[in-house]
Amino acid sequence: MAEVLVYVDHVDGAVRKPTLELLTLARRIGEPVAVALGNGAADTAATLAEHGAAKVLTHDAPEYADYLVVPKVDALQAAYKAVSPAAVLVPSSAEGKEIAARLAVRIDSGIITDAIDLESGDEGPVATQSVFAAAFTTKSRVSKGTPVITVKPNAAAVEAAPAAGAVEALEVSFSEQATGTKVTARTPRESTGRPELTEAAIVVSGGRGVGGAENFPIVEALADSLGAAVGASRAAVDAGWYPHTNQVGQTGKSVSPQLYIATGISGAIQHRAGMQTSKTIVAINKDAEAPIFDLVDYGVVGDLFEVVPQLTEEIEARKG
Amino acid sequence: MSLRIVVCVKYVPDATGDRHFAEDLTVDRDDVDGLLSELDEYAVEQALQIADEADDAEITVLTVGPEDAKDALRKALSMGADKAVHVEDDDLHGTDALGTSLVLAKAVEKTGYDLVICGMASTDGTMGVLPALLAERLGVPQVTLLSEVSVEDGVVKGRRDGDTASEQLEASLPAVVSVTDQSGEARYPSFKGIMAAKKKPVTSWDLEDLEIEADEVGLEGAWTAVDGATERPARTAGTIVKDEGEGGKQLAAFLAERKFV
């Protein structure tokens, strides 16, 4: 069976969920061969094997942390040469897309970004994309070279599918470009203890209606009662009420959870672009005319300062 | 020596309009007004600020796009860029990301550059890969997705706020940079700027000028194919209740019914 390269996104050996989803999709096309780079690369093998990786190619070198993107492209290209895969799948993070793009140029192949689904087809893998702020769904494929496809989080379910997961050391020689962009300092994000925004099953977001940073704990309390991640509109972020890493929308994160709750958000097209593919959508807004209500499965027209605390309290009560 | 900055700007259909596909499944540019991608205004703004700090700098704005894309160039010129290059050719219709990066790379090289500045993503394609593709093709460092950028003594520095960390980056020129919408509000063109823009030079190049064959680009030359596009079915109208004091409880009941609680 044809092999499919899967680029592994991990933090010091802990595999992030979108990579496991990629393994589910990769198995529809062929036999997954994972590529894990950097600190803790070999520690990813057990998890990857559980989810279907036949092989795990690993390599660690200081270059991965000290320089931007290109060392990883060099390594992925080395894996590509070693395996001759039927397709290369990469998680659709900002960095993932850049790695995939540069690989595509090097191997003279087409690239598709932000797939939300992937099937095998007669002429190679067929990717589903959601475009124009999710107003359209398209089906695309790569028509030249080996398909390089980046896939968004939540595109598939994580499935257990035990495979060999044999670890092999990847041989990488870095290109001249590898050391072009130096990372001179790195400040890791502080963990909030809440789920990762793009991976969360439930997201609760606050917008300009929240009225100030001092009121965001109301949104956070609702999120915590549901085990949800917290999001924010750009208006709330620009006002300095919530960090930019939590922004949902075109220039923030794109989320596709089972449940999205928008509080004090009007539903501008750029916000919708980042949340419209959520399965169930709920909104609380005091303006009955707000465009967000066009999207909702359930909407409450009311003051969020009344509705949200009551909702949180009722959820806590039902949990018992 | 003068610092040569090239800003890549895209002419896109207005996101608040009713965007559609044409019959050949390319973006329909006829029914919706076009404009300079808002995210590329941030790139123009940073170019202007970098030029202000430099002893001597020249900003060229570059676009690959149809006839009307000149509007985007005019806007950038009225913000303060010095000159413009418009790559226009009927054979470019349907070009994908790899093709566009090929054309931009040739045009940037022909223009001459020390620093290329891009937006974080186009507001229609939203791929966000062009800057990386361009850096790969040009063989120069990529310093991308910056929320802060500066240039000094032939070195570009910037801050990249990533998913797991915030990073300080540094590279020697020539380089390709992209900036996010966190990099600072873009200025509005002044009346004087708008008047001045009318006299600024706009150079037009076609594929031949760039020594690119027609079959390397366009729909035919594309590395990807779109086989179908379907409009997302309108969401079935949801339940909307007015809060009469029990709105939170009603919503909780809905969430429980859907097994979220």
Ligand SMILES: Cc1cc2nc3c(=O)[nH]c(=O)nc-3n(C[C@H](O)[C@H](O)[C@H](O)COP(=O)(O)OP(=O)(O)OC[C@H]3O[C@@H](n4cnc5c(N)ncnc54)[C@H](O)[C@@H]3O)c2cc1C
């Ligand atoms: C290029 C570009 C990119 C952009 N990217 C993004 C992006 O990534 N994400 C994003 O979100 N936006 C983005 N925007 C901005 C977007 O256009 C909107 O301006 C923004 O989403 C508005 O945020 P909001 O809904 O919180 O604020 P508003 O539109 O001001 O809406 C606030 C809502 O809160 C309601 N409200 C007020 N008080 C209460 C109360 N007490 N109880 C209940 N409801 C209340 C109001 O009725 C109103 O509907 C972008 C814009 C551009 C041009």
Ligand SMILES: Nc1ncnc2c1ncn2[C@@H]1O[C@H](COP(=O)(O)O)[C@@H](O)[C@H]1O
């Ligand atoms: N046709 C184009 N002409 C000029 N610049 C472009 C074009 N397409 C994309 N760009 C640049 O590349 C950036 C990222 O675009 P994209 O990868 O399409 O999301 C944009 O913000 C622009 O700076």
